[in-house]
Amino acid sequence: MDEVPVVTGRLVVRRFEAGDVRAFEAYRSDPEVARYQSWDVPVPDAADLVAEFAAAQEGAPGWFQYAVALRDGGGLIGDVGVCVHDNRMQAELGFTLARVHQGRGYATEAVRAVLARVLRSGIRRVSAECDARNTASARLLERLGFVREGFRRRHTWLKGEWTDDLLFGLLAEDGGPDLFGCRPDLVVSDLAASVAFYADVLGFRVGWRWSEGQGRFLADAEPTEPGTALVGRDHVQLMLTQLAGPHPTRLHLDIPTAAGVDRLFREWRERGAEIAEPPAVRPWGMYEMRVHDPDGTVLRVSSPPAS
Known part of the structure; x- marks a missing residue:
């Protein structure tokens, strides 16, 4: 997994730093932020917690x-x-946002970015739960594709009272954010000259490992799509x-x-999109379909092939 940070439209999702305490x-x-959370206020040992978060290993079993x-x-x-569970195939999710920044879509934007990263790492199931009174969190999870899987009555003794819990689950093959990234595909007349310009003049790194669904860069002599x-x-x-x-x-x-490519293929076909090429595994190892917009723009929609 590539090192964070991840940059979204308005946010940076990154490691914790000492200056965050x-x-x-x-x-x-x-108290309003902590109302449905497990900790008491004021939060104890904030500096120790931040130091622990900063030192944790992303993707390892346990909390990150x-x-x-x-x-x-x-x-x-x-x-x-x-x-992340010990089996490294399932995980639990939690989120907290400062009250002054709630109601602006920041939590949805941040959780969506983390989910995309988690699912790309090979996690097949993500679980979440919340207090049944926490309707804002429940709505956020449902917006992101989580399915309500259970309701536990008076299940948790928290802050002097019994609380009801809502249980949610998200499967990699049928949920989560469909589109998690867009790389503009710049058409060039001389690939070698363009690659040299971006690498030697602008300081870009070059390459792509087509056999994996993560943004890893090439070792020498690994396959790429011809001409790309x-x-x-x-x-x-940028794709060239x-x-x-x-x-x-x-x-x-x-x-x-x-499964996400197939889901979009069915949805867009039913909505009348021009499907130039239906989903198929391409010679470079990616599962891809191609769609044309009214101006002839080509949308190449791809994922790793089904395992």
């Missing part, structure tokens, strides 16, 4: 806490936790494709699973 302690000590901060130098506004290379720097990735003559714009849309 004050903001972390402030929002976790808010992602810090959620505003882009452009904004501070910490919340966190998303993922607890990927270049990346910081949080930007060599084509002669007139050509449309191309976008490369990432899907976590082959």
